[in-house]
Amino acid sequence: MKDDVLNVCANTYLQARTIFLESTKASGYDTTGYLNDEKVFTSDIDLYTDVSVGGNLQSKNLLFVLSGTHGVEGYIGSACQAWLAQNTCAFNGKFKIILIHAVNPFGFQFNRRVNENNIDINRNFEKGGIARSDELLNNMVHKGLRPNSYRKYNYLNLVYFLSRCYIRFGVRKTQSAIQQGQYKYADGAFYGGKYSTWSTKLIRTVLNIYKNQFDNCFFLDLHSGLGKYGAAEFYVAENVNSDMYKRAHNALGSVVTSPFNGNSSSCYVHGSLRSEATKILGSKNTIIGTLEVGTYGKLTVLQKILKxxxxxxxxxxxxxxxxxxxxxxxxYPPDLDWRAKYIGHFNKLLFDYFESLK
Structure with missing residues (x-):
């Protein structure tokens, strides 16, 4: 597995895109590149989101795999997509495969989670934001996390601020307020924006091509950061009694989690790509979720995002x-064991789903 990791893992956006394009071309995928032509940034290279379609084009079993929704998380996602392209034959023509590479190419190129306008794509599918159940909590948390003082992002200062929030509102509510994002402070972290971004519009366009065009659909958005180091969860933001959650659990087993079941490292996120995919593709005969593999713990990750x-x-x-x-x-830890584990988790999800269709 480590040799495979070395073959598909990259150190830059351009290198990742090159490996991806070479892998998909060699396996007969048809690729369309979409140039991010927003004029608010300067880059030495053109930045693309690439959509590659391969596998059995006549199959009514669709497999979507997306990388780079949170730009900098695209490295490991791109590696998984390249691995899948190189091993497409292992699925015996069972799937029509749609790979969406670098959903947020700006963030991927510049090692940011957000896009060229500081917008978190995974919170941008609700136009202008939505009303919160606890606006006092949401405003206090995100006002306190705005980038107006470097001292604020000292680890101990962050712990102090969060401790005050925990005492007043509780740990789970505070963590939920942070993860749900905000639509008020354009310079702040987890900002969902007040308009649909270039990336959001493109994803909607691509997904609408395939709605009502399948008998079964497995949709994976690839992320990293939350959870225990190297541990995986497949996050399905549906009630545990829903048909989709039951379908996912039956096919994939205990790796499936839900914020409504209390066993997920994530809270429910409004305006997410996953929720938009569910709106467009529907919940009948679909499994739509996020593969998340942990790195260094919530507080460490949050402190680094804010800094x-x-x-x-x-x-x-x-x-x-x-x-x-x-x-x-x-x-994207430099640890090859972590990278191999991630690709291993991804591999297992695909083959477990493949077996569930037999």
Missing amino acids: ENYIFQFGSLNDKDQISKELKNIF
Whole structure:
């Protein structure tokens, strides 16, 4: 497995895209590249989201795999997609496969979770945001996390701030408020935006092509960061009594989690890509979820996200270069064992689903 990891893992967006395109071409995939032509950033290279279609084009079993929704998390997602392209024949023509590479190419290229306008794509599928059940909590948390003081992102200062929130609102509610994101502070972390981004519009367009075109559909959005180091969960944001949750659990087993079951490292996220996929593709004969593999723990990950957001906006070029490397290592550890585990988890999900269709 480690040799396979070395073959598909990259160190830059451009290298990842090259490996992906070479892998899909060699396996007969048809690829369309969509240029991100937003003019609010400068890049030495053109940035693309690539959509590759392969496998058995006549099959009514669709398999979607997406990478880079949170740009910097795209490294391991891209590796999984390249691995799948190289091993398409292992599925014996069972699937029509749609690979969406680098949903957020700006974040991938510049090692950010967000896009060129500081918008979190995975919270951008609700136009202008939505009303919160506890606006006081949401505003207090996200106002407190805005990038107006570097000292705030000192680890101990962050612990102090969160402790105050935990005492007042409770741990779970505070964590939920952070993860759900916010639509008020455009310079803040987890900002969902007030309009549909380039990436959001593209994903909607692609998914609408395939609605009502399948008998079964397995949809995976690939992420990293939450949970225990190297441990996987397949996050399905549905009630445990729903048909989709039951279908997922029957096919994939104990790796399936839900925020409504209390066994997930994530809370329910409004405006997510997963929720948009469910709206478009429906819940009949679909399994739509997120593969999440843990890295360094919630507090460490949060502190690094907040620090990166501050430095990207106010730091020196040297500081930006350093924090870019740190954030990349948080979501894409250099540890080959971790990378091999991730691809192994991905591999198992696909084959468990494959077996469930027999």
